Amino acid sequence: MKIVCLQIEPVLGEVQRNIDHATEMISKLMPNDVDVLVLPEMAFTGYVFASKDHIRPYLEDAETGVSVQWAKMQAMRLNAHVQVGYPERRVVNTQDQAQEKFYNSVCFVSPEGKVLATYAKHFLYYTDEVWAEGGPAFQSIPVKGLGQVGFGICMDVNPYQFKAPFTDFEFSNFHRAQKTDLLLCSMAWNKGEEAPKKENVESKRKPAKSKARPDQAVGESQSDTIGDEGEDDDDWTDEDNEEDQEREAMEMQYDTVQYWAVRMNPFYKQNQRPSGDAFIVIANRIGTESGNLFVGSSCVLRLSQEGPELVGVLPANKEGILQVEIDA
Secondary structure (H helix, E strand, O other): OEEEEEEOOOOOOOHHHHHHHHHHHOOOOOHHHOOEEEOOOOOOOOOOOOOHHHHHHHOEOOOOOHHHHHHHHHHHHHOOEEEEEEEEEEEEEEOOEEEEEEEEEEEEEOOOOOEEEEEEOOOOOHHHHOOOOOOOOOEEEEEOOOEEEEEEEHHHHOOHHHOOOHHHOHHHHHHHHOOOOEEEEEOOOEEEEEOOOHHHOOOOOOOOOOOOOOOOOOOOOOOOOOOOOOOOOOOOOOOOOHHHHHHHHHHHHHHHHHHHHHHOHHHHOOOOOOOOOEEEEEEOOEEEEOOEEEEOOOEEEEEEOOEEEEEEEOOOOOOEEEEEEOOO
16 A cells, blocks of 8 residues: 655645645656555644634635645545545534534545545644634544544644543544554644744754664654644744754654654554554644744554554655555
């Protein structure tokens, strides 16, 4: 199975610019190149909206919105399944009254251009809470040719509101119970703290051990920098100190990937799955919005009884396309 993650740096509110940019980035992909394409959370709108009024012009319908239409078009062009994150508007009839509800959602589209699932983020980050409602539940569905497919959006992988016990592992326990084979996660995951100033980009911590190959990820544990999605529009890069930039980027990459791997812990304790190992596919974004430093590191992890294995990963600070093949 050929998996592709698109890691982009969207500009807040510039939807058409972001769509055009993503389209150009994947323009060389052909149908034989990909079976599943995953984009980040709120890929074309940007992520940090201050209120319901702020996000209202960018809300989309689950069938006709611009993000969903793009996903349908690319799914049919590539003969592949496509997942894209977007802000969703639903109209719900309650007690003979139409009521608007806003969700942070992803669409999952078949190669025929049909929406197979619309999943609304179940665990909200504080940035979501100012405008969105939490989705009703985690979700996993059977998909022909892919097996049991589960969906996730960023904060979903964390303890609920960062208040639940760390070892509850709500998201991964659900998908283990559902026998999910392929987990597709769209992210707007940040460093969990204010974006570093240019004069303070050098890390003062040492890297921890990793099961990943050295050329794939190096850095440290994320146990002290848990983040989901961060204030200050200064770019974190420093052209005068490229070594420090790259060290910081590699550490953020490893912090992030290691934390995601830890949050999949229930998959490592199970008996051998009859259908083989599970995989998690994570598409994250880069850049800053209102001080939130998004840390990229889009990756694919094999989740086996022996533990996590890093199949492929992108840098923390660069746009790119991750292409891997898995034996799912």
